Amino acid sequence: xxxxxxxxxxxxRVRAAxxxxxxxxxxxxxxxxMLEVAPARVREVLTYLRDEDEEPYEFLASxxxxxxxPEQPRLGVHYQLLSRARVxxxxxxxxxxxxxxxxxxxxxxxxxxxxxxxxVYDMFGVLFDGHPDPRRILMPEDYEGxxxxxxxxxxxxxxxxxxxEHKLPRWYx
Amino acid sequence: MxxxxxxxxxxxxxxxxxAQGEAGAGWARAGEHRTEGHPDPLAAPYRERExxxxxxxxxHGAAAExxxxxxxxxxxxxxxxxxxxxxxxxLRLLCTLEGxxxxxxxxxxxxxxxxxxxxxxxxxxxxxxxxxxxxDYLAYFANAMSYCNTVETLLEEEVPKRAQYLRVIxxxxxxxxxxLFWLGTSALDIGAITxxxxxxxxxxxxxxxxxMSTGQRMHTRYFQVxxxxxxxxxxxxxxxxxxxxxxxxxIDQYEALLDKNxxxxxxxxxxxxxxxxxxxxxxxxxxxxxxxxxxxxLRKADPYSSYEDFDxxxxxxxxxxxxxxxxxxxxxMRESCKIVEQALxxxxxxxxxxxxxxxxxxxxxxxxxxxxxxxHHFKLVTEGFRVPAGEAYxxxxxxxxxxxxxxxxxxxxxxxxxxVRDPSFVNLQALAExxxxxxxxxxxxxxxxxDPILGGIDR
Numbered sequence: 188x189x190x191x192x193x194x195x196x197x198x199x200r201v202r203a204a205x206x207x208x209x210x211x212x213x214x215x216x217x218x219x220x221m222l223e224v225a226p227a228r229v230r231e232v233l234t235y236l237r238d239e240d241e242e243p244y245e246f247l248a249s250x251x252x253x254x255x256x257p258e259q260p261r262l263g264v265h266y267q268l269l270s271r272a273r274v275x276x277x278x279x280x281x282x283x284x285x286x287x288x289x290x291x292x293x294x295x296x297x298x299x300x301x302x303x304x305x306x307v308y309d310m311f312g313v314l315f316d317g318h319p320d321p322r323r324i325l326m327p328e329d330y331e332g333x334x335x336x337x338x339x340x341x342x343x344x345x346x347x348x349x350x351x352e353h354k355l356p357r358w359y360x
Numbered sequence: 361m362x363x364x365x366x367x368x369x370x371x372x373x374x375x376x377x378x379a380q381g382e383a384g385a386g387w388a389r390a391g392e393h394r395t396e397g398h399p400d401p402l403a404a405p406y407r408e409r410e411x412x413x414x415x416x417x418x419x420h421g422a423a424a425e426x427x428x429x430x431x432x433x434x435x436x437x438x439x440x441x442x443x444x445x446x447x448x449x450x451l452r453l454l455c456t457l458e459g460x461x462x463x464x465x466x467x468x469x470x471x472x473x474x475x476x477x478x479x480x481x482x483x484x485x486x487x488x489x490x491x492x493x494x495x496d497y498l499a500y501f502a503n504a505m506s507y508c509n510t511v512e513t514l515l516e517e518e519v520p521k522r523a524q525y526l527r528v529i530x531x532x533x534x535x536x537x538x539x540l541f542w543l544g545t546s547a548l549d550i551g552a553i554t555x556x557x558x559x560x561x562x563x564x565x566x567x568x569x570x571x572m573s574t575g576q577r578m579h580t581r582y583f584q585v586x587x588x589x590x591x592x593x594x595x596x597x598x599x600x601x602x603x604x605x606x607x608x609x610x611i612d613q614y615e616a617l618l619d620k621n622x623x624x625x626x627x628x629x630x631x632x633x634x635x636x637x638x639x640x641x642x643x644x645x646x647x648x649x650x651x652x653x654x655x656x657x658l659r660k661a662d663p664y665s666s667y668e669d670f671d672x673x674x675x676x677x678x679x680x681x682x683x684x685x686x687x688x689x690x691x692x693m694r695e696s697c698k699i700v701e702q703a704l705x706x707x708x709x710x711x712x713x714x715x716x717x718x719x720x721x722x723x724x725x726x727x728x729x730x731x732x733x734x735x736h737h738f739k740l741v742t743e744g745f746r747v748p749a750g751e752a753y754x755x756x757x758x759x760x761x762x763x764x765x766x767x768x769x770x771x772x773x774x775x776x777x778x779x780v781r782d783p784s785f786v787n788l789q790a791l792a793e794x795x796x797x798x799x800x801x802x803x804x805x806x807x808x809x810x811d812p813i814l815g816g817i818d819r
Contacts, residue, residue, distance in 0.1 A: 217513045217752050247643060248755065249764045249781035265766065267753050267781075271640075274661050278753060299643025302789050310477075325470040325818055335478055337776070 188275055189242075194220040197277065200240060205231045221278035229266075229281050230291040236268060236277070237296060244268035244277055247297035252307035253280075256337035260284040262311050266293070283313065285336075292318040310335035435463065438800075442471045446549045446804045449814030453791075453807075455800065462803050465792045469785075473818040480778045484744030485511055486585060488775065492765075493579045495780055496816030498541055501527075501534040502758035504583040506765040506780070509664060510754040511585045514747050514769050517719055522710045523587035524666040529600070529703045530570070530582060531665070531756075532696040536607070537566040538759040539689045543614065546686075546808035550627050554617060562610050565603055572596050585745075586720045587713030597704055604701050611693055618686075628683035632794035632806040636680060642793070643786045646761025648810065651688045652680030658757035665756075669706065670699045685809040719745050744773035760784055760811055782816040 189197060198210045201222070209228035214221040224232045236244050246269040253263040266279040283290060292315035294301050304315045305324040312333035315321065323330065332339060441452040450471035456464040476495055480488040492507040493500040505527060512519060519527075544559030567577040573592045574580035582588055618624045634642075636652035649656055657674045659667040675691030677684025713720045717736040726733035749771040755764035761783030768777040791810055795803040 216750050217516065219513075219752055221751075246640060248762060249753065249766065249779075251766055251779040251781065253751075253766075253768050253777050253779075255768075255776075265753070267764065267766075271656055271661070276753070297643070298641050299786055299789065302785060306785075323470075325473040327470070334475065335777075337481075339478075341475075341478060341482055 188218055189220045189277060190218075191215040191220075194222070194277075197236075197240070197242070198222060201232055201235060204235050204239060219276070219278060221280055224279060224281050226281045226283045226290050229264075229279070230293060230296070232279065233266060233268075233293055233296055236279070242270065242273065242275070244270045244275070246271050247293075247299050248276070250293075250297075250300050250303040250307065252311040252313055252335065254311060254335065254337045255282070262288055262313055262336075264290050264307060264313055285312075288313045289316050290314070291316050294318055309333070312336070434458075442468075447807060448545060448812055449817075451788075451807070451812060451814055451817070453803070455803070457800060460799050460801075462795050462798055462800055465795050465803065467788050467791060469788070469814070469817050471818065472814050476819045477778050477780065480775060482774065484773045485747060485775060486740070486744055488778065489581055489583065489585075490579070492778070492780065493581065494815065495819050496758065496760070496763070496782060496784065496813045497578065498538040498813055499534055499758045499760065499763070499816075500579050501530045501583065502756055502763050503780070504581070505531060505665065506754065506756045506758070506763045507767075507778070508583050508585050509756060510752050510765040510767045511747065513752045513754055514750055514767060515585070515719060515745075517586050517714055517716060519587055519665070520711045520714060521666065521708045522591075523712050523714075525703045525707050526588050526592065526712060527583060527665050528667065528670070529592075529700050529707075530573070530580075530588075532699045532703075533566050533569060533600075535696045535759045536693050537563045537570075539693050540566070542689065542759075542808075542811045546811070547618065547624070549804050549808040550624060552618065552621065552624060555614065558610075558614060558617070562607060565606075569596070569600055569603060572599065584713060584720060586716060587711070589713070591712045597707075600700065600704060604697050604704075607697055608694060611690060615690065625683070627801075627805050628686055628809075629681060630679075631682045631798065631802045632809065633679055633681045634790060634793050638793065639680070639790060642790045644761065644790045646757070646759070646783050646787070647685060647688045647692065648680075648761070648787055648790065650674060651677035651684035653678055658755060658762060662755075664754075667699075670702045672696075672699050672702075682805050682809040689811075746771060746773050747775070755781070758783055760813065760816070761787060780816075780819060782813075782819065784812040784814075784816040785819075788812055788817060 194213050194215050198213050202210050205228060209224055209232055210222060211225055212223040214223065247266060248269040249267040251265050253265060255261050255263055260282045262285060263280050263282045268277045268279060281290060290313055292300070292304055294304065301320065302324060304318055305320070305322060307313050308315060308321065309323040309326050310333055322328065326334065436457045438455045438457055439452065440455060441447040442450040447453065452468040452471065454466040454468055455462055476491050480491050483491060489504055489507060492503045495503050540559040540563040544556040547555030570580055571577045573596050574582040634652065636649060636654040639649050639652050640654065645656065653676050655674045655676045660674055672695045675688045675695065677688050717733070721740055722733035722736050727737055747769040749769055751766070751768045753764055753766040755762045762781065763783055764781035766779040766781070767775050770776040787810060791806060794806040
């Protein structure tokens, strides 16, 4: 794992190679390194970390969404990068607002992100710009709302059958 | 070939999005395309294609369309599942067939989505273990390990050595049980029904061991944050050693049944080959990746729970066909046996759960004599322990690959977000590449060797 100093070096290299404003911050806790990047720069940063960095991370282990409510910007997308050669993990996260939840898709960089980006869209409503197959994946296609958001209520929901589903659109409001 | 596929997909979707103007609109309207506009049947969204066999269409439009096609080149859309015995759960596969050759496979999932991750946000950390075990329902110990490991990371809680060994013993027995269930059901898909009885017989033996040590056969809730709930009972070690003595001979029996079976070999060999580079790009881990010759195993690469103490090998395959996947899992069961044996031999003395009373329940007998213990017990049971704000991602090697758990803690007694990176969910993406261009029957073999657990895929 990169240590706190190593994380700063990575951040420095990313700033030098991509752009100064690409890196918004670094977080180091529990021996885990996390780089926070600007949403518009995600693709460039991940491309750099995958291909050009002196310590590349070629494997995307996981991609997941988070809702940081009540913090702003609320929605977060995490990329858990892994270098299998050095056995090092690096988290990259980006945060977007609910009003403008657009993050560039990284499916062409990491084909594994396909299903996982669809899941984040499904659960949090983050739009992945350039995704080849932007559909819901776990919830029904005609479902309204993004259930993993923290302000989405839990419990008390009517069971949707075919006979009543047209009567209960947007039941959660 | 693989790169072309990605490019053509991206190229196909891009003009649609631009045509629809603003970025968000394309998402909502993805299902509103009409087949009429697409001369290429594959270009239509799958929801449209699945309507292709209504009586109305046969009577009017579609009959004329299909008559124009030659029977050899006609594409046939077949819906496999969600209720199909060979899909290992409620997996639905929308296949486009040309004769008997699979041209396209789209897995459609979500039929057992029960919102476990959402439900866990309403549970205290120690109660959420119950939920996480029900995701990948054949590898419940691996799920609990992944979750507890992450909570322990956030708490910076040390797990006693004995607890780590007990965890390893149960994790590896669980790996054996999971692989046995895979072996039984997969062989059944190929038509070897005996393997199901034989495999489940030994799996029951393992579940008996779990019942004795944890009180439950499945979803045991044995792993706790900070250790395990109880020590193994007297006589358990003896029973476990009996199983370990018996089991390698039983693997020999399975192999005697399958390894020289002409049908099995023909269905397995050179089926579903995907290169290890492509598998890694698709994020595939576990036996599938190892079968392609990539010795990536988190137990060795990034040891957790004292795996560094044990001497075991990582079986790898050569070309990554179904036969390699079968051989790798069989060899893994033998290695798991060795690990359990070593863990039993070297089982250290000491506590089986952390002595930190802020995290783990005090022993029952202390409640009668110690007011402090009673207070701790009361606080833990009613309120649960609080986890300092922060986030962490930890991964373990489940029987199916990297099982990662991400937790966002907001400082309260309940997690603000739990996400489980389930290996089945990610590995499923490789199914299309394994199956396209092969026969439909080979796709069944591929699904079987993929070993997807739909509870884990849908969560």
